[in-house]
Amino acid sequence: MGRVIDIQNLSKRYGDTVAVDGLSFTVRPGRVTGFLGPNGAGKSTTMRMALGLDHPTGGRALIDGRRYRELADPLRRVGAVLEAGEVHPGRSAYGHLLWMARSNRIPASRVREVLELVGLEKVARRRVRGFSLGMTQRLGIAAALLGDPPVLLLDEPVNGLDPEGVRWIRNLMRGLAAEGRTVFVSSHLMGEMALTADHLVVIGRGRLLADTSTREFIEANSHSRVRIRTPEPERMRRALAAAGVRVRQAADGTLEAYGTEAARVGDLAAASGLAVHGIGMETASLEEAFMRLTGEGTAAPDSGDGADHRATGSDTGDGADHRATGSDTGDRADHRAAGPRSGERRAGRRG
Amino acid sequence: MSVVAARAVLAAEWVKIRTLRSTVSILLLGAALSAGPGYLLGLSFSGNFAGMSRERPDSPDLLFATFYSLTIGQLPLVTFAVLAVGGEYASGTIRASLTAVPRRGAFYGGKMLAVALTALGVAAVAVPATFFAAQAGLGPYGMSLDAAGVPQAILGSCLYLTLICVFAAGVTAMLRSSTFSLGILLPLLFLGSQGLGNIPQVKAVTQYLPDQAGMVIMHLTGPSGDPNFGRPYGPWAGMGIVTLWAAAALVGGYLTLRRRDA
Numbered sequence: 314m315g316r317v318i319d320i321q322n323l324s325k326r327y328g329d330t331v332a333v334d335g336l337s338f339t340v341r342p343g344r345v346t347g348f349l350g351p352n353g354a355g356k357s358t359t360m361r362m363a364l365g366l367d368h369p370t371g372g373r374a375l376i377d378g379r380r381y382r383e384l385a386d387p388l389r390r391v392g393a394v395l396e397a398g399e400v401h402p403g404r405s406a407y408g409h410l411l412w413m414a415r416s417n418r419i420p421a422s423r424v425r426e427v428l429e430l431v432g433l434e435k436v437a438r439r440r441v442r443g444f445s446l447g448m449t450q451r452l453g454i455a456a457a458l459l460g461d462p463p464v465l466l467l468d469e470p471v472n473g474l475d476p477e478g479v480r481w482i483r484n485l486m487r488g489l490a491a492e493g494r495t496v497f498v499s500s501h502l503m504g505e506m507a508l509t510a511d512h513l514v515v516i517g518r519g520r521l522l523a524d525t526s527t528r529e530f531i532e533a534n535s536h537s538r539v540r541i542r543t544p545e546p547e548r549m550r551r552a553l554a555a556a557g558v559r560v561r562q563a564a565d566g567t568l569e570a571y572g573t574e575a576a577r578v579g580d581l582a583a584a585s586g587l588a589v590h591g592i593g594m595e596t597a598s599l600e601e602a603f604m605r606l607t608g609e610g611t612a613a614p615d616s617g618d619g620a621d622h623r624a625t626g627s628d629t630g631d632g633a634d635h636r637a638t639g640s641d642t643g644d645r646a647d648h649r650a651a652g653p654r655s656g657e658r659r660a661g662r663r664g
Numbered sequence: 665m666s667v668v669a670a671r672a673v674l675a676a677e678w679v680k681i682r683t684l685r686s687t688v689s690i691l692l693l694g695a696a697l698s699a700g701p702g703y704l705l706g707l708s709f710s711g712n713f714a715g716m717s718r719e720r721p722d723s724p725d726l727l728f729a730t731f732y733s734l735t736i737g738q739l740p741l742v743t744f745a746v747l748a749v750g751g752e753y754a755s756g757t758i759r760a761s762l763t764a765v766p767r768r769g770a771f772y773g774g775k776m777l778a779v780a781l782t783a784l785g786v787a788a789v790a791v792p793a794t795f796f797a798a799q800a801g802l803g804p805y806g807m808s809l810d811a812a813g814v815p816q817a818i819l820g821s822c823l824y825l826t827l828i829c830v831f832a833a834g835v836t837a838m839l840r841s842s843t844f845s846l847g848i849l850l851p852l853l854f855l856g857s858q859g860l861g862n863i864p865q866v867k868a869v870t871q872y873l874p875d876q877a878g879m880v881i882m883h884l885t886g887p888s889g890d891p892n893f894g895r896p897y898g899p900w901a902g903m904g905i906v907t908l909w910a911a912a913a914l915v916g917g918y919l920t921l922r923r924r925d926a
Contacts, residue, residue: 365766366759367925382766393763401755408683416676416764
C-alpha cells in the first residue's frame with residue numbers, strides 16, 4: 314500500500330454546515346489524479362484533513378496506510394501545496410525553506426536545489442512580501458518538493474498563474490507522476506484537469522460524484538443535443554417523448570432533445586405533421602458537463618447520462634431545476650472571489 | 665518522539681526567529697530599552713541622593729534604581745514572544761508548520777522552548793548591561809556585583825524576563841492573534857510600571873498578577889514590610905507565582921492548539 318492516499322468515509326461538519334459528507338476514494342501512484350469540484354465543494358477541507366490540519370468529524374485519511382500525523386519526517390513522505398499565503402511576508406524564500414528543511418532533517422543543500430528547480434534562485438534572499446503570485450506559487454512548489462516526497466498534494470496550484478506558469482506546473486505534475494509518484498491535484502477548472510489529469514475524482518457539496526478515468530469522464534459527459542424551434546412546442550414535445558427521445562423546454566421557448574440527431578428529429582416532426590422553424594445540433598462543452606454533474610450548471614436537462622458515475626446523483630437534476638434561467642453565473646464568480654469557506658457555507662445552506 | 669526529532673523542531677523554530685528582521689530588531693530594542701534608561705535613571709537617582717543627605721541610601725532603593733528600567737525593556741521582549749506565536753497565525757505559516765511537524769505537542773514544545781531560550785539569551789545580556797549602565801549612572805552611589813541582594817536580583821531578572829515571555833507566548837497561543845494578545849498584555853504590564861496595581865482597592869488581587877509577583881526580587885514593587893507596597897510573599901515565592909502563571913498559559917495554549925483546526 315505504498316504511495317497511496319486512502320480517504321475512508323471522511324466527513325467534516327462546521328456546526329450545521331456539512332463541508333465533506335462521507336467521502337471515500339483512493340489516489341494511486343504513477344498518474345495525476347485531479348480532484349475536481351466547484352469552489353466550496355469541500356476540496357480544500359478534504360486536503361487539509363488528509364494533512365492533519367483539520368480534525369475530521371468522521372472517517373479517516375491515510376497515506377501509506379498511516380495517518381499523516383503518524384509519519385516521521387512527513388515532508389520526506391508527502392509534499393503539499395496549500396492555498397497561496399502560508400509564508401511569512403517578512404521572511405526570505407531561502408529562510409522559509411530552511412526552517413522547513415531543518416524541521417525534517419533535510420540538508421540545507423537541498424534548499425538550493427529546489428530553489429533552482431523552480432527558478433527562484435536569483436530572488437532567494439529577497440523577502441516574500443515583494444513576490445508576485447506566480448513567484449509565491451513557485452515557492453510553494455519548492456516547499457512541496459523539498460523532501461523529494463513520493464506523494465504530492467496540490468490545492469489549486471494554477472490559481473492566478475499566467476499561461477506560461479500554468480503550462481510549467483502542468484508539465485511538472487505530469488513529470489512527477491511519470492516518475493511513479495502519487496500526484497493529487499485539486500481544481501475547479503474542468504478544462505485544466507482535462508489537460509493534466511489521467512484520473513478524476515469529482516465532488517460536489519462534499520459528496521463523491523465520480524471516480525473515473527479522465528477519458529471515460531469526457532466520453533460520458535460531453536454529449537450533444539438538438540435544438541428545435543417550433544410554433545407548437547407542446548405537441549412536438551409529446552411526439553418526441555412518444556418516440557423515446559428525452560426532451561426539455563429551454564427558457565426561450567425552444568426545445569432541447571438529447572441522445573438523438575437532427576435528422577431523426579426532423580423525420581419525427583414530418584411524420585407528426587408539425588411545423589419546424591429551425592433545427593440544429595449543439596455540442597455541450599466539457600465545462601458545461603462538469604457543471605451539470607456538480608449541480609452548478611445553468612440549464613441542465615434532467616439527464617440520466619452521468620448516473621453511472623454518480624454515487625449520489627439524485628440532487629443534481631433537482632438543483633438544476635431551480636436555476637433554469639442561467640442567473641447563477643455571476644453568483645459563482647462571487648464566491649470564487651470570496652474563497653472556499655464562503656462557498657462551503659453556501660453549499661450547506663442549499664443542501 | 666525521539667531526541668533527534670525534537671532537536672530538529674527546535675532548530676527549525678530557531679531559524680524562524682533569526683530569519684525575521686522584525687524579531688531580531690525588537691530583541692535588540694528590548695536590550696537597548698533596558699540598559700539605556702537604566703543609565704539615565706541611575707544618573708537621576710544619583711542627583712537626588714546628592715541633594716538629600718550625606719549618608720549612603722539603603723541598598724533596596726539602589727536595586728530599585730538599577731532595575732526599574734526593566735519595566736520598559738520587558739515590553740519589546742514580550743512583543744517578541746507575542747509575534748513569534750501570533751505571526752504564525754497572521755501569515756498562515758501555521759499550516760506549513762503543522763504540515764512539517766504534524767504532532768502538535770512537538771511543534772508547540774519546540775516553539776515555546778525556542779522563545780524561552782531566546783528570551784533567556786537576550787536577558788542574560790540585557791540584565792548585566794542594565795546593571796552596569798545603572799551603576800555608571802549612579803556614580804559614587806553605585807553597587808558592586810556582590811552587594812547584598814544584587815546576585816539574586818540579577819538572576820531573578822533573567823528568570824522573570826524569560827517567564828513573562830513564556831506567559832505572553834502561551835496567551836497568544838490561546839488567542840491566536842498578536843493584536844488581541846498585545847491589547848491584553850501591554851495594559852497588564854503598564855499597570856505594574858505605573859504603580860496602578862498598588863491602589864489599595866485592587867491591590868489584594870493585582871499583587872498576584874505575573875509581573876507584580878515576579879518583580880519583587882528586583883525590589884521593583886517597593887520595600888518589603890511597607891504597608892502600601894509590601895507583599896505578603898517573599899521574592900522567591902513571587903518567582904513561583906509568575907512560574908505558575910507561565911505554566912497555566914502554556915497549558916492553555918497547548919489545549920487550544922490541539923483542539924482547533926489550523
